[in-house]
Amino acid sequence: MxxxxxxxxxxxxxxxxxxxxxxxxxxxxxxxxxxxxxxxxxxxxxxxxxxxxxxxxxxxxxxxxxxAQHSEPPDEDLDQEAxxxxxxxxxxxxxxxxxxxxxxxxxxTTEFWDVKTIESDGTIKQLHLSVREAMKPPNGRKIVLRFNDRLQPVGNEAGILSGVVGMLGSDYTKFPICEKDWRKVRSRDKIYNECVKELFHFEEDNRTLEENIRRRPPGITADHWRWFLDYRNSEDTKEKCKKNAENRSKQLYTHTGGSKSLARLEEEESERLGRPVSRGELFVLTHKRPNGSYLHDAARAIGEKIAEIEQHDESSRLLSQNDSLAQALGKEHPGRVRGMGIGPTTSQVFGTNSSQSSIGTQREETQRVLLELQAELAAEKLKRKAMESALMCLVRGQGGELPPNVAAWMNSLEGQSRE
Structure with a gap:
C-alpha cells in the first residue's frame, strides 16, 4: 500500500x-x-x-x-512533498x-477448468475450458459430470457447472427479475432442458441391475424390489415418463388450490355465496393469489374473459358444454371435465353422444314452438289493437257514451295491451 x-x-x-x-x-x-x-x-x-x-x-x-541537541534528528523516510x-x-x-x-x-480465482468431455461420437477428451467457452454452442460436445456416493456433483466439472448456472441465473433475458419465489419461475424447466442438459452429460446409468438389487431399501421384500426395478427399466415406463414430462411442461394454468380438491372448494364457495358456483368462477378462484392478483398474464386473460362472458350472459353460469369456462378455454378434452377435479367424465356430466343429440333435438323443437307462440301472440295483439281503434271511431261518430259493459271490456283490453 x-x-x-x-x-x-x-x-x-x-x-x-x-x-x-x-x-x-x-x-x-x-x-x-x-x-x-x-x-x-x-x-x-x-x-x-x-x-x-x-x-x-x-x-x-x-x-x-x-x-547540546535541541532539534529532532532528520527523518530519512520523511516525504519531501508532505x-x-x-x-x-x-x-x-x-x-x-x-x-x-x-x-x-x-x-x-480459477478462470479455466480441466474437465472431461464426451463428443457426439462417444469420444472422451480432456479439455481446458472456461465458463464462457463451456456455454458456447456445444455441437454435440458435453461436459461429463462426476458424482459422489450421495449423488452430488464433484470435481472441476462441478465447479464449471456452478459457473454456468450462475451466468444463466443472471441472464434476465432467460429469467424474469420480477419474481420473489424461484418455484414460480415458469421458464426454469425450459432453460434446464435447453441449456444445462445440452451442455452436461449425466452418468446416471452407471449402476448395474445387480448393484441396484443389492441397494434394496429396508421394509421392501426382494421380489417386490426386483419387480419395481424391472418396471422402471422397461421401455414403456421410460416412454410414459417422457410423455408425462412433456405434458407437464405444456401446462399453462397452475392453480393455487393446494392439496384441497376442487370438489371441496366448490362446496365451500357455494355455501359461502348461498348459490351454485359456476366452473368459470371456480377457475378464477383457484388462479388468484391471496392478495387477489392473478398468477400470471395467461390466467388473467382467461379470468377476464370468463367475467365478461358471465356478465353478458347469465345462462353461461349453468353447467354445460357451452358455459363460461368452455367458451374461454375451448372444447373439452376426452376423459375428463375441466374445473371439476378428478373423477367426473364428460359422459357422466354432459351425457353420452346419443343423449346429447336427443337433448339437442329437443332444444331445437322447443325453440321452434317458442318462436311460433311468439308470432301468434304478436298477431293477436295486432288484431286487438285494430278492434280497439274501430270501436273508438264508432263511439266518436255517434257522439254518445259506451254502455258500461262495453266500456269495462275496452278498459280490460287496454290494460292487457299495456302489459
Missing part, C-alpha cells in the same frame, strides 16, 4: 512573528543556564527575561557549539482502491 502524505500545517506568518520566534530560539540557545544545585534559585528564575520584538532583522541562528497532500475525498478513494487491490490479491 503506497505511503499516504502526512497532513501538516504550513507556516504562513508575517515577518514580525518570524522575528519573535527567531529571537526566542536564539535566546534559548545563548541563555542556557546549567542546572543549579539544591540551594540555587527556583527553575522559574532561570528562564530568560521577556524581550519585546524588534523591527530590525536578526541574524540567522547559529548551531549550538556546546554539543505539504502537498490530497483532498479528503481523494484520500478515501485511495483507501478503497487499496482495500480492493488487497482483496483481489487474496482471492483465489
Amino acid at each position: 503506497p505511503r499516504i502524505g502526512r497532513f501538516t500545517k504550513k507556516s504562513k506568518v508575517d515577518s514580525l512573528c518570524q522575528g519573535s520566534t527567531a529571537a526566542s530560539s536564539v535566546s534559548q540557545v545563548d541563555g542556557l543556564i546549567p542546572p543549579s544545585g539544591g540551594t540555587g534559585p527556583s527553575p522559574t528564575s532561570s528562564l530568560p527575561p521577556f524581550r519585546p520584538p524588534r523591527t530590525e532583522p536578526l541574524p540567522a541562528p547559529q548551531p549550538p557549539t556546546n554539543g 505539504d502537498e497532500v490530497d483532498s479528503f475525498e481523494q484520500h478515501i478513494d485511495n483507501q478503497f482502491a487499496a482495500a480492493e487491490a488487497l482483496k483481489r490479491k487474496r482471492r483465489k
